[in-house]
Amino acid sequence: MHILDFNKLSLRDINKTLQGSIKNSFFSIRNPKGSHALAVGINKKITVKIVGSVGYYCAGMNKFSDIKVEGSAGPGLGENMMSGNINVTGDVSQYAGASGHGGSILVGGNASSRCGISMKGIDIIVKGNVGHMSAFMAQKGNLVIFGDAGHALGDSIYEANIYVAGEVASLGADCIEKKMTRKHLSNLKNILSNANVSDYNPDTFRRFGSARSLYNFNVDNAKIY
Amino acid sequence: MKKKSITEPRTSHTFDAYTNSEIRRAAETGIYDIRGGGSKRILPNFDDLLFLGASISRYPLEGYRESCNTKVILGDRFSSNPLNLEIPITIAGMSFGALSAQAKEALGRGASLVGTSTTTGDGGMTKEERGHSKQLVYQLLPSRYGMNPDDLRKADAIEIVVGQGAKPGGGGMLLGQKINDRVAEMRTLPKGIDQRSPCRHPDWTGPDDMEIKILELREITGWKVPIFVKVAGSRPYYDVALAAKSGADVVVVDGMQGGTAATQEVFIENVGIPTLACVRPAVRALQELGLHRKVQLIISGGIRNGADVAKALALGADAVSIGSAALIALGDNDPRYQKDYEKLGTTAGSFDDWHEGLDPAGITTQDKKLAKRLDPKLGGRRLANYLNVMTMEAQTIARACGKNDLRNLEPEDLCALTVESAAMAGVPLAGTNWIPGT
Numbered sequence: 001m002h003i004l005d006f007n008k009l010s011l012r013d014i015n016k017t018l019q020g021s022i023k024n025s026f027f028s029i030r031n032p033k034g035s036h037a038l039a040v041g042i043n044k045k046i047t048v049k050i051v052g053s054v055g056y057y058c059a060g061m062n063k064f065s066d067i068k069v070e071g072s073a074g075p076g077l078g079e080n081m082m083s084g085n086i087n088v089t090g091d092v093s094q095y096a097g098a099s100g101h102g103g104s105i106l107v108g109g110n111a112s113s114r115c116g117i118s119m120k121g122i123d124i125i126v127k128g129n130v131g132h133m134s135a136f137m138a139q140k141g142n143l144v145i146f147g148d149a150g151h152a153l154g155d156s157i158y159e160a161n162i163y164v165a166g167e168v169a170s171l172g173a174d175c176i177e178k179k180m181t182r183k184h185l186s187n188l189k190n191i192l193s194n195a196n197v198s199d200y201n202p203d204t205f206r207r208f209g210s211a212r213s214l215y216n217f218n219v220d221n222a223k224i225y
Numbered sequence: 226m227k228k229k230s231i232t233e234p235r236t237s238h239t240f241d242a243y244t245n246s247e248i249r250r251a252a253e254t255g256i257y258d259i260r261g262g263g264s265k266r267i268l269p270n271f272d273d274l275l276f277l278g279a280s281i282s283r284y285p286l287e288g289y290r291e292s293c294n295t296k297v298i299l300g301d302r303f304s305s306n307p308l309n310l311e312i313p314i315t316i317a318g319m320s321f322g323a324l325s326a327q328a329k330e331a332l333g334r335g336a337s338l339v340g341t342s343t344t345t346g347d348g349g350m351t352k353e354e355r356g357h358s359k360q361l362v363y364q365l366l367p368s369r370y371g372m373n374p375d376d377l378r379k380a381d382a383i384e385i386v387v388g389q390g391a392k393p394g395g396g397g398m399l400l401g402q403k404i405n406d407r408v409a410e411m412r413t414l415p416k417g418i419d420q421r422s423p424c425r426h427p428d429w430t431g432p433d434d435m436e437i438k439i440l441e442l443r444e445i446t447g448w449k450v451p452i453f454v455k456v457a458g459s460r461p462y463y464d465v466a467l468a469a470k471s472g473a474d475v476v477v478v479d480g481m482q483g484g485t486a487a488t489q490e491v492f493i494e495n496v497g498i499p500t501l502a503c504v505r506p507a508v509r510a511l512q513e514l515g516l517h518r519k520v521q522l523i524i525s526g527g528i529r530n531g532a533d534v535a536k537a538l539a540l541g542a543d544a545v546s547i548g549s550a551a552l553i554a555l556g557d558n559d560p561r562y563q564k565d566y567e568k569l570g571t572t573a574g575s576f577d578d579w580h581e582g583l584d585p586a587g588i589t590t591q592d593k594k595l596a597k598r599l600d601p602k603l604g605g606r607r608l609a610n611y612l613n614v615m616t617m618e619a620q621t622i623a624r625a626c627g628k629n630d631l632r633n634l635e636p637e638d639l640c641a642l643t644v645e646s647a648a649m650a651g652v653p654l655a656g657t658n659w660i661p662g663t
Contacts, residue, residue, distance in 0.1 A: 012444070012448070036440055037437065037440045037441040037444045040441055041445030043374070056437045056441070057428070057438070061377070061441075062374075063374065076441075080369060080372050080374070095427055098428040099427055101373070114427070118369055118423070120413040136427075137427075139414060158414060215415065216401055217256070219256045
């Protein structure tokens with residue numbers, strides 16, 4: 001295991017080391033002090049443990065890597081990530097997993113507003129609650145919420161799935177509750193199994209997705225927007 | 226018996242023929258008009274400025290003997306690998322999806338022949354444009370369609386798109402007719418849906434966030450490539466200052482004559498300000514920050530010829546960018562397709578239903594048969610010819626003003642034909658020393 005200490009190294013030094021490391025390396029980052037853009041642009045299967053909280057865009061645009069944050073994360077956690085995993089033990093701020101194309105994010109605490117905005121294939125699991133406008137314009141992938149969801153959940157959603165165990169304050173435009181089919185229950189179990197989450201009752205989850213009524217412009221729908 | 230009229234029939238300037246047709250169209254369809262291109266209304270523009278050629282108080286350079294530099298470096302503020310362009314005219318962002326793959330390839334070929342850059346668009350980077358563009362700017366747009374870190378690292382520069390001159394404050398639009406299998410796959414969307422891109426980025430708002438976003442992009446790309454920020458012409462003084470403060474290497478300001486693949490007519494014609502009005506406030510913002518020439522300024526929106534290039538540079542820009550003009554060079558609205566345009570209910574020169582995907586010239590389409598009409602090699606050659614002509618025209622003017630570098634042109638070389646253009650450009654009305662507002 002390689003220890004990278006922010007008290008001794010710059011952000012550039014640390015990111016350069018991570019980006020240039022060899023496959024299957026293991027790093028522990030100490031004293032992150034809420035730094036922005038930490039562990040971004042990694043293109044290899046490496047493991048990074050960050051001891052402490054991070055700022056904006058932690059693990060942004062990563063592929064293959066496993067990132068664990070022992071603390072909380074600022075806005076844009078794992079934005080546009082392509083594959084790999086992120087595990088945050090605490091809470092995450094706005095836009096977690098924004099436009100993520102693949103991989104998974106597991107949030108131990110709560111996620112703020114717009115969690116999974118514009119998601120394009122990523123799986124996001126939030127053990128707590130999510131804020132308003134989560135899964136806004138979500139195109140593909142799965143957002144699993146153990147707690148409650150804020151207002152306008154799934155507004156203008158495309159083909160992503162939302163699973164919620166708690167209460168939903170309100171649904172956004174064109175987002176409806178859908179039947180939890182066997183296929184979707186299996187999908188939910190797979191997502192959680194892949195993230196090593198086992199402490200749940202699948203029967204408590206409801207599924208939400210697109211009514212697909214806004215896919216092509218119809219003047220009669222103008223008041224919905 | 227029909228009564229003979231004493232006076233001539235009089236049409237209204239308020240309710241002219243076009244306005245009346247729009248009212249009838251709205252009444253019939255119940256939906257606003259959507260079209261491509263930029264503003265078509267009469268606007269103060271670079272034609273309203275004239276150069277003051279050298280005479281006794283200034284001496285000119287020999288047109289065919291003395292050199293006039295056209296090279297420009299874009300993005301050397303923070304990046305280690307800035308763009309080195311042979312000419313100060315770049316190709317603006319236009320997406321695969323809005324344009325055919327052949328058109329993207331032609332743009333890349335033409336730009337590369339003369340040593341300048343092209344730009345991707347909403348929907349990601351295609352292999353055609355990367356393969357044929359020696360210098361390619363990769364756009365980071367609010368939709369993040371096709372956004373991929375691998376492509377990001379293949380780019381020669383990154384352009385964060387905040388706004389577009391045709392629609393400041395608006396998002397992109399690509400209607401279902403153009404969402405074929407390949408476009409749908411690149412954008413992770415179902416085939417055939419009307420795709421309306423968001424107007425805000427999903428993971429930041431405001432200049433403080435943008436500064437951190439730029440930091441992230443630099444960390445991902447190792448501080449190698451320049452970061453451009455593109456804003457629509459609406460509040461150029463503040464937007465350029467904030468973009469520069471946020472850490473941009475290059476700021477692109479796109480005036481309201483700048484084109485779009487598709488948006489509402491009411492948006493194109495009524496939101497934003499003319500390109501001419503953008504330049505001086507943008508330059509002033511950089512000058513006041515001590516960043517003029519350190520953060521390069523690119524002006525776009527209705528640039529058509531070498532005179533426009535020279536005027537934009539004389540007002541303080543470092544380069545210009547062209548979109549609509551490049552498409553015309555490829556064959557857009559060419560009279561040889563007049564009969565096809567008539568079948569679409571329009572004429573060569575008026576066609577702007579780019580969103581419908583039926584472009585007879587094979588440029589703004591995803592129809593395979595139509596797209597084949599455009600030969601990318603020939604299109605590239607035509608674009609290169611056009612860019613060369615623009616450059617030579619700008620050099621002709623610069624030499625006449627006694628300048629051995631296009632960027633040595635200055636506001637002092639200009640005068641204005643109208644009070645409006647004098648005020649917007651901050652140059653004197655012709656024959657006077659009066660600059661309105663000063």
